[in-house]
Amino acid sequence: MADSEGRTTRTTVRTITDLARLAGVSPGTVSRALAGKSLVNTQTREKIEALAREHGFRPNQMASGLRRQKTGVIGVVIPLGHDTRQQISDSFFMTLLGYLADELTTHGYDLMLRRVVPETDPDWLDRFIGSGMIDGVIVIGQSDQFERIEDVADGYRAMVVWGNHTEGQRHCVVGTDNRLGGRMAAERLIAAGATRLAFLGDTGPMEFAARFAGAQDVAARMGLSPILPLPTHLSPNRASAEIAQHLAVHGHAIDGIFAATDTLAALCLTELRAQGLAVPEDVKLVGFDDLPVARQTVPALTTVRQDIAAGARGLVDLLLRRLAGETTESFVLPPELVLRETA
Amino acid sequence: MADSEGRTTRTTVRTITDLARLAGVSPGTVSRALAGKSLVNTQTREKIEALAREHGFRPNQMASGLRRQKTGVIGVVIPLGHDTRQQISDSFFMTLLGYLADELTTHGYDLMLRRVVPETDPDWLDRFIGSGMIDGVIVIGQSDQFERIEDVADGYRAMVVWGNHTEGQRHCVVGTDNRLGGRMAAERLIAAGATRLAFLGDTGPMEFAARFAGAQDVAARMGLSPILPLPTHLSPNRASAEIAQHLAVHGHAIDGIFAATDTLAALCLTELRAQGLAVPEDVKLVGFDDLPVARQTVPALTTVRQDIAAGARGLVDLLLRRLAGETTESFVLPPELVLRETA
DNA sequence: ATTGCTGTTGCAATCGTTTGCAAGATGATT
DNA sequence: AATCATCTTGCAAACGATTGCAACAGCAAT
Incomplete structure (x- = not known):
């Protein structure tokens, strides 16, 4: 393709509308084709897919998220205690985070990571949930925020917490006994x-x-x-x-x-x-x-x-179930003594 | 507030329009008040802020992001080699990630973490950038993807990479010598x-x-x-x-x-x-x-x-500069020999 | 009374995608 | 030829926040 000055210009196609113009169809059709809906003629779909591939087009997730009221992102938040530097670099949390990233990716979700200091930001959990950026939240560690988490759990279902299980608690937790x-x-x-x-x-x-x-x-x-x-x-x-x-x-x-x-x-x-x-x-x-x-x-x-991998699987599994509307019980993992040389 | 049945109902205020109705002003004014713009009367602002606080209202970041064409989110992507499990749990990467989370938070950005396997997903980098979900991207480790990163760097400025510096390369990198x-x-x-x-x-x-x-x-x-x-x-x-x-x-x-x-x-x-x-x-x-x-x-x-903390600071600093339009050079950190007992 | 200024506010378009509804095309059936 | 069902497609209204522009009020200066 060449513009009036003779340069070859890959017409930049940023929006679904651009692509629709190129394909000679309406934006709606493009949207349906790219979403893999069945209501689109096979030829039309293939043409659109080809064009999309050629121009490296991907639908804007912000717009999509806004319209569909879901983002495809799960928030993972680590509340830090007084000792600010403490946990984020702690091997255990990082390992768990790694497995979580794996597990969420497998299920088609992205992971938004946030570290917060509850002492200086008492509103940490509501803010994250209320941001509209995440479909659900995994809290890594109850720290000293048990009560706040309980409060939130009453009004917000899409939350699972790594931590300790206490008889009668209202938030859904995964953790070792x-x-x-x-x-x-x-x-x-x-x-x-x-x-x-x-x-x-x-x-x-x-x-x-x-x-x-x-x-x-x-x-x-x-x-x-x-x-x-x-x-x-x-x-x-x-x-x-x-x-x-x-x-x-x-x-x-x-x-x-x-x-x-x-x-x-x-x-x-x-x-x-x-x-x-x-x-x-x-x-x-x-x-x-x-x-x-x-x-x-x-x-x-x-x-x-502690079986960290199983914990990560449990967290994600329970969260997805809750997103689907199920009511879930907490999930307590059994610890296992590993005998080596120090005792 | 009580509804016809006498229950106290905290009228749910989800949107800026809801809040505007409550405050008796237009949505535009609410938006301006919450964004802290100067064009709003002080009394009006205080009233709006009070209402927002009372109802725990936060503007939807998706909608805001869509309109303003920025998201306040920085993507962090870890390309994994053949050895899938390899790096995500590797202490070094996790430590760097921890510092990055700190540093980005400090600057008001959120962090979206994604692990990818370039072998099975050759399009990994464009997909992340093209998603419209992130304002910029930090790539942790070049792995064996040097060429692909170079290609992308030609057309996309908001990227900084942790890795090795090679004479004449086109992407901006932070790393140890x-x-x-x-x-x-x-x-x-x-x-x-x-x-x-x-x-x-x-x-x-x-x-x-x-x-x-x-x-x-x-x-x-x-x-x-x-x-x-x-x-x-x-x-x-x-x-x-x-x-x-x-x-x-x-x-x-x-x-x-x-x-x-x-x-x-x-x-x-x-x-x-x-x-x-x-x-x-x-x-x-x-x-x-x-x-x-x-x-x-x-x-x-x-x-x-390797000074990991300094590396994280460098990555974030350079990325923010690039977001602001500056052109930045790569940043090479000096290694330091630490003598202990094994040699 | 008119003009001009400043400070606040409302109006309405816009960001890019999705989706309910209706309309058109096609072919099959009576 | 008329009717009907089945596929495809387009239209236009959302989603919720932001922002340029215009309008308006209040006040001072002419």
């Missing part, structure tokens, strides 16, 4: 010979609280003294110093540590060595998550496994 | 006494090829025999077996390994121990990235550091 996982960890530590236990990690977030409670159950049942909580930030740079401090104070008063995550466990292992405490001889150690790092530490980490 | 990093790694191995070097990792992807080439430079300059490439997948489950295999065959013929990433280096360390090779006595080892794992291995990993 943290309390049971905590019991497993404590049982293992005790079976390995430990009697004075500590819990490494913040007990504020619900998941961690449940893990701690589970361990506490066992300690109480076995008649041991209560488990010593050693609160610690999750960001690696702060955690190391805090762990070192904890060990300096309590290192010789304890002989079993249940770490809230493998990341903390790995750091703890380094600090234990630095302070001359042998694992598992002097101190037994159990982690949580079974991240790749658990296999690589020396000695390799005994830990409670 | 991989070749220099490779030289640093090889120099360190040699300084530590190694003379028969190997490169652990696939040399296909551009970044890795450059690292390998840098190491090769040094080997040639020092008159050593060529570096032995030991191609390996990145996914942890496959990598371990492949590394074991490599070491079984060549383990005693080499005394220095440059691993393409810290992840591989950490796995390699495990396999070396399993095969009874002492590090650094029998074999020296240098990694790349300086991920948290590098600090936690035993012995701790000597590695070439």
Whole structure:
């Protein structure tokens, strides 16, 4: 094709109307053809498809979304605690995010990622939902926002949350049975010979609280003294110093540590060595998550496994069902103890 | 407010028109008030803002985006190689993604994440850009898609790529000087006494090829025999077996390994121990990235550091500039050798 | 009383796609 | 030849927010 000055010009076709003009049909027909509806003559459809391919045309998703009142996008939001840097780079969340991306893609959805700091933005969840940009939302981690999530759940169905399940809660959640996982960890530590236990990690977030409670159950049942909580930030740079401090104070008063995550466990292992405490001889150690790092530490980490891939599948599956109008129950995954060398 | 049956009904206000009716003004005025334009009377604005707050109203971003021809969303796309599972869960990419999320949020943009497999979807980049859903795109990793990215760059400005810089390329890239990093790694191995070097990792992807080439430079300059490439997948489950295999065959013929990433280096360390090779006595080892794992291995990993946070800042900064119409040069970050215990 | 200015507001078109409805074409049936 | 059913297609009205333009009010200056 050549314009009046003789240059070859690929007529730019941006809209469905442009394409319709080229094909000699109406925009409506083009829309139907591209959407693969059955009401279009086969020849017409093929002609339109050919033209679309030739000009690399794709219908504008904003306009389409506006008209159809759905966007094909699922929001994934990570509420961060006080410790801003904390979780977004945390292996566990990132791994889960990776699987979610896979799973959503497979089902034809795009993923919109948002990290929020509820403390400075109390309106975080409504804002995301009300933006009109997403068909549904997956919340990764309840953090300390349980109540707000509950409130929203009453009026908004297209939401699924990764986190801990509490009896009678109103929002749909997918997550590991943290309390049971905590019991497993404590049982293992005790079976390995430990009697004075500590819990490494913040007990504020619900998941961690449940893990701690589970361990506490066992300690109480076995008649041991209560488990010593050693609160610690999750960001690696702060955690190391805090762990070192904890060990300096309590290192010789304890002989079993249940770490809230493998990341903390790995750091703890380094600090234990630095302070001359042998694992598992002097101190037994159990982690949580079974991240790749658990296999690589020396000695390799005994830990409670969460099936992250299954979790991602569950989140997406439940969300899609809810989008389709079903009512869904929460989905609790069983933890699994992985025996390695630290306990 | 109460309806005829006496229930209190928060009249649902979904659109700007609803709100306008409530406020007794026209939709246009509401739009202007909420957008913070100066042409609205202060009292009117306050009244509208109060109503909006009361009813939790937010303008629909789809409609807004359509009209204004911008979405406030930046696309982030990760092209995966053959090895589908490979990178999305790779620590390096995930860490970069975390920083990107931070950085984009700070600038008021949302992040739309998409993972693609170029082999099965040759059109991946045009599709994303042409969707009309994003104002710009950040490509994480060139993978083996250099040419396609170049093609797109000619016609689309709002793109920045994480990857390797090649003389004369047309797309704007941010990344570490991989070749220099490779030289640093090889120099360190040699300084530590190694003379028969190997490169652990696939040399296909551009970044890795450059690292390998840098190491090769040094080997040639020092008159050593060529570096032995030991191609390996990145996914942890496959990598371990492949590394074991490599070491079984060549383990005693080499005394220095440059691993393409810290992840591989950490796995390699495990396999070396399993095969009874002492590090650094029998074999020296240098990694790349300086991920948290590098600090936690035993012995701790000597590695070439990439400043991921700076990279994320660079990507976002350049992209925003391009959105504003500037022409930008690529941005190459200096690598830094971090001496620990493996070399 | 007229003119001109400033500050606010409303009107209506627009962004690009989808879809209910009706109209036209075609062929089959009576 | 008239009637009817079946396919295709076009028309035009949405979806919800934005914005150029014009109108209007209020006020000051002439």
